[in-house]
Amino acid sequence: MRDDLVGLEISDQELERLTNLPVKNELIIITKYLNIWRKYLVNKIKGSEGATAVFIGASASLFAYILFDVMVKMLAGWITIPSWLLLLFVNIWLGGVIQSLLYLMWRFKSNFLKQKMTNSLKILLNDVERYNSMIKAIDINDQIEAAGNPDVAILHRERVIEALNMTRLDLVRALKTEKILRENKNFILSNSDLFSQNLATLTSMQVTEQATEHGRILNEALQIALDVQYEMGRLQNQG
Template identity: 55%
Template sequence: MRADIQGLEITLGELKHLTGAGPDRVYRPATATKFAREALKTVGLIVLVLISCWLLVAIFPRAYLLWFALHFAAIVGLIFEDAWKIRCSQQNQHLINLFDDVERYNGIIKAIEINDKIEDAGNAKVKIGDRAKVIQALQLIRDDLVRALKTERILRENKKFVATNSELFTNNLKNLNALQISDRASEQGRLLNEALQVAVGVQAEMKKLQERNDASFKNGKT
């Protein structure tokens, strides 16, 4: 990885640090279809646990109480984990949307890294023109993503968050739009266009977070 894109990726560890959670805490997308599929997987695992219990009891009948207890605990754990994830997914749609934005953003970084490797292999034609402009756009988006993730966590952990922290809702979209793209058909133009789409998504989530905060603040006053 070239030096100019090192540190731009938002790692899983950083994501957990910023949000106090991880993508594995929720189901993505948070839809009834996704919930149903995960529930079916859990049912399949429960069937395997029951088969395991039956086999162990048949082989070691004297310890049947131990096998029943262990497998019952495993089944309860599977059901609890599924129910917990579904509940978290339903209650944290903003967080899920931001996880998706981070995934798209990291995808752009990965695409640049692969493109660099292809160029280093002797394919000079794939070189990204005006690379500094692409890196600048990605840095601005990274700043917005980090700000959005921090803000979402504040709102999630503090239901009575006051409007005095409105500076958290500012973002760099205007600065991104100021980066003129001379050749939209080029690799540089494609990357910047993808970056702008991520930025717009982040801006939309920030607006929703601000509206949710304003509504909570008004309800707390009434």
């Protein structure tokens, strides 16, 4: 990613911090991370340090098995099944317990998010997704250009980056405003006289893209993303 794009994307961590909600809540599947770890080990084994990785992995597994076998004999000598089979059962049971806890956490966060979700927040989250998609599209276009296709270079790049920076500032400001309104909704409604001049504007906060400078910039950036998609399709057809 080029230097002028670094830091423009609104990350999941920043989005959750700005909203104070688990807006990117995903169910963690243990097997998925086990597969990632397995692929990592396979790559290590295939690399120059393969022998070392195999030795360390085998040593760690053997040490864990011996330690487990000793503990079983000391604490549960009455168990007659082989320790390796017991270790397998324990791992399966432990994996099931952890996955169940992860599922309950995911359900709790999902229900909490559903209760706190507002119409304005839905609109803003959709805009953030579109905004991040623009940055991704431009990054892909930059990679295509770097691969030897100068004809796909983005014209007036400085203006594009400036537009993205302004859009990011607007999105961050809107997300902060939405969070303040959401977390103080009861107080605002019960003290509406204190907000006589600004209450109507704040409580009806919407992303009016067509009527604001933010909308003009966003539409311009969206057009850039469409141009990028067109160029990518043209290059694919040529190939």
